[in-house]
Amino acid sequence: MGLREQKKQATRAALSWSAIRLIVERGYDRVLTEDIANEAGVSPRTFNNYFSSKAEAVASRHLDRCLRVAEVLRARPADEPLWDAITEAVLSQFEPGPEVIEHPPLDREAWSAGLRLMVAVPALQAEFLRAAASAEIALAAAVAERTGTDPETDIYPKLVASAVLSASNVATQQFIGRNGQPVDVKQLHIDALRHLSTGLRPPD
Amino acid sequence: MGLREQKKQATRAALSWSAIRLIVERGYDRVLTEDIANEAGVSPRTFNNYFSSKAEAVASRHLDRCLRVAEVLRARPADEPLWDAITEAVLSQFEPGPEVIEHPPLDREAWSAGLRLMVAVPALQAEFLRAAASAEIALAAAVAERTGTDPETDIYPKLVASAVLSASNVATQQFIGRNGQPVDVKQLHIDALRHLSTGLRPPD
DNA sequence: GCAAAACCTGCGGGCCCCGCAAAGATGCGG
DNA sequence: CCGCATCTTTGCGGGGCCCGCAGGTTTTGC
Known part of the structure; x- marks a missing residue:
């Protein structure tokens, strides 16, 4: 990867991170795209060369996390059962990264x-x-590769990818909603994915 | 319901329908909110009393459809197995409504x-x-009611609701993508929901 | 080194969306 | 039937977002 590409990725990450930090501190509509650009050390115009909206800048980190799930899934041993591999891939994204350890939130x-x-x-x-x-x-492609299905014509891999991501959403929302220690994010995900892989049977 | 509320719903529907029709005809960025308002017979300012963005106006019909799934599910006999009821509720939304029959697309x-x-x-x-x-x-509430789970604390109903809607998305995209007669929207949904209710097992 | 390609930046402008306050429509009780 | 309280619509104004364009500047490949 050339020097050019490195700088681009760095700028992109800086913009996204600045956007999130400022918005968490001040609130969405009290942060201008201009503020984000300044914080990241680029011109306001450049902000929109990287992201087509303020919202996209914020969601960019989330997109990366989701993409990494697909990446990790691909790297898992091929003989591992599908749902075990998926569960591990999803859980891997909840290990705190180096950036968060460097910048621990003060309050x-x-x-x-x-x-x-x-x-x-x-x-x-x-x-x-x-x-x-x-x-x-991307996730559907990884699932297809692992199950020997065709990601274009077959509906199965897309269905799995879609269900996994939406299950993760539910688990995360549950966690954010009850912002308490009583539940663990990882355990919520394990439970949710087990439900999926066992047919979402009603209790009884 | 008073006359007041009826008119509001009518205006809302008219705005959403105008937005969709104009945008399908001309393209998203060649339609101004002003155009939509004029088409629906209200002032531009009123448009934003009903919808907080152009996109929301377009998606409003989709929201209604999703809400009706929950409604239909609630109306199904209580002793019907959960996944049969869900399947019927989802399929019910693909019957063409009276509006589409009245305004058949010319081309x-x-x-x-x-x-x-x-x-x-x-x-x-x-x-x-x-x-x-x-x-x-709303859908989670309907599922909770039917399965005797708590929609607040239990993760199960939300998980089902989320999985069903995302499966429907996948099926719909599959249909739109391959815009051919070879596949039927309803059949795609039946298959997708069966996958869900049988644990998304990989083939083999 | 040098040309070509890619990138950053300032300017300008169209559009979106909201707050506000006045005018109009509607439902209710007398 | 009428006035009154309430909700809705509308015009105006403005801040902000996002993009096209064209210029100068940096990186790349040779």
Whole structure:
């Protein structure tokens, strides 16, 4: 990868991270695209060369996470049962990355509250969902590769990808909603994926 | 319901329908909110009293459809097996309504092409997904009622609602993508839902 | 080194969306 | 039947978002 591409990725990440940080601190409509650009050290015009909207910048990190699930799934041993591999791939995204360890939120409570306000903004909800939907293709391809199905004509891989991502959404929302220690994000995901792989049978 | 409320619903429907028709004909960015308002016989300012964005107006019909699935599910006999009831509820939304019968598209081919362009607009994709997510709550409530689970604390009903809606998305996309007679929308949905209710087992 | 390609930036403008306050429509009780 | 309280519609104004375009600047491949 050339130097050019590296800088681009760095700028892109800086913009997305600045957007999230500022919006969690101040609220969505009190942050201008100009503020985000300044924070990342580029001109306002450049912001829109990287993202076609403020919302897309925020959702960009989410998109990356979803794409990494597909990547990890591909790297899992081929003889591992499908749903075990999927579960591991999904869980792998909840290990805190190096960036979060470097920049620990000073006030964890305030950050949490800001996050909750952020994910309540309609424009962002929509964009988060779209990000997941974009990753669906990559995830479906990984599933297809593993199950020997055709990602174009067969509906199965897309169905699995779509169900997994939406199950993850439900689990995450459950976690954010009850912002308590009583439940663990990972355990919520394990339960949700087990439901999926066992046919979503009603209790009784 | 008072006369006041009736008129509001009529205006809302007229705006949404005008938005869709104009955008399918001309393309998303060649339709101004002003055009939509004029078409529906209200002032431009009033448009934004009903919808907070152009995209939301378009997705409004989709939201209604999703909500009706929950409604139909509630009306199904209580002793019917869950997945049979869900399947019937979903399929019920593909019966052409009275409005479509009244206003048959003059050129079916052009309409199809316009539709395909429309659903490719990122802002609309996002808003369609958000509409489905909104309906998820109502659908989860209907599932909870039927299975005797708690829609607040238990993850099961939300999981089912979310999986059903995303499966429907996949089926619909499959249908739009291959715009051919070889496959039937209803059959695609039946297959997708059966996959869900049987644990998304990989073939073999 | 050097040309070609890619990128950043400022400018300009169209459009979207909202707050506000006045005018109009509607339903209710007397 | 009428006035009154309430909800709705509308015009105006403005802040902000996003994009096309064209210029200068940096990176790449040779």
